[in-house]
Amino acid sequence: EAHLEESGGGLVQPGGSLRLSCAGSDFTFSSYSLAWVRQAPGKGLEWLSYISSSSATIYYADSVKGRFTISRDNTEESLFLDMSSLRVDDTAVYYCVRNEYYTGMDVWGQGTTVTVSS
Amino acid sequence: DIQMTQSPSTLSASVGDRVTITCRASQSISDWLAWYQQKPGKAPKLLMYKASTLESGVPSRFSGSGSGTEFTLTISRLQPDDFATYYCQQYNSFSTWTFGQGTKVEVK
Numbered sequence A: 001e002a003h004l005e006e007s008g009g010g011l012v013q014p015g016g017s018l019r020l021s022c023a024g025s026d027f028t029f030s031s032y033s034l035a036w037v038r039q040a041p042g043k044g045l046e047w048l049s050y051i052s053s054s055s056a057t058i059y060y061a062d063s064v065k066g067r068f069t070i071s072r073d074n075t076e077e078s079l080f081l082d083m084s085s086l087r088v089d090d091t092a093v094y095y096c097v098r099n100e101y102y103t104g105m106d107v108w109g110q111g112t113t114v115t116v117s118s
Numbered sequence B: 001d002i003q004m005t006q007s008p009s010t011l012s013a014s015v016g017d018r019v020t021i022t023c024r025a026s027q028s029i030s031d032w033l034a035w036y037q038q039k040p041g042k043a044p045k046l047l048m049y050k051a052s053t054l055e056s057g058v059p060s061r062f063s064g065s066g067s068g069t070e071f072t073l074t075i076s077r078l079q080p081d082d083f084a085t086y087y088c089q090q091y092n093s094f095s096t097w098t099f100g101q102g103t104k105v106e107v108k
Helices: none
Strands: A003-007 A010-012 A018-025 A034-039 A045-051 A058-060 A068-073 A078-083 A092-100 A104-108 A112-116 B004-007 B010-013 B019-025 B033-038 B045-049 B062-067 B070-075 B085-090 B103-107
Touching: A003 A092, A003 A104, A018 A034, A018 A092, A018 A112, A034 A068, A034 A078, A034 A104, A045 A068, A045 A078, A045 A092, A058 A068, A104 B033, A104 B045, B004 B085, B010 B019, B019 B033, B019 B085, B019 B103, B033 B062, B045 B062, B070 B085
Parallel strands: A010 A112, B010 B103
Antiparallel strands: A003 A018, A018 A078, A034 A045, A034 A092, A045 A058, A068 A078, A092 A104, A092 A112, B004 B019, B019 B070, B033 B045, B033 B085, B062 B070, B085 B103
16 A cells, blocks of 8 residues: 655744655655645645656645745655745645545645744 | 635534535536545545545445536445545646635534
């Protein structure tokens, strides 16, 4: 069964930076598009960024464009989210997801928590 | 951007009830709609894609319908394991993905 596992969350001050990682296993990582989705405390789901299997196509939500950078390393079967200029309202659980064209977001990691606070 | 609106926001129901959740898109998304179930402290789980196709392993009491701008998720006979929050999501616009605000199904 396909598996994704995030890491790298933690407490960071406003204006700071953080890198999230996501390790994939039990599926052909390099064949799938991936994405990041977050959920602020007590709130709904928010799509943040998408990256195609070869990294040729990348999209960002307006809320993070210019501050967050998505990337992947298919040889290491890892997905990354580099976050900078962090704000208090970036506080959330961040999920790594496998983003299939036809079926939607079919595999989710367990999430990693980012807290932006002074 | 396409906006997704779910109703109701909260639904109180009992085991055995038939439950229906509605999701409306601000413009036509054909049938590029997915439904997710999320339990407290857990990651969302894909239930349905292409509006009406059940993900593997999801019980047949779940069904989906609709196309264009109006969609429904129905649970035919609510089970104890079904109390959760449900989200719709459009993936017609292949550069942005939008979720509804969620519908919490709670014990009546």
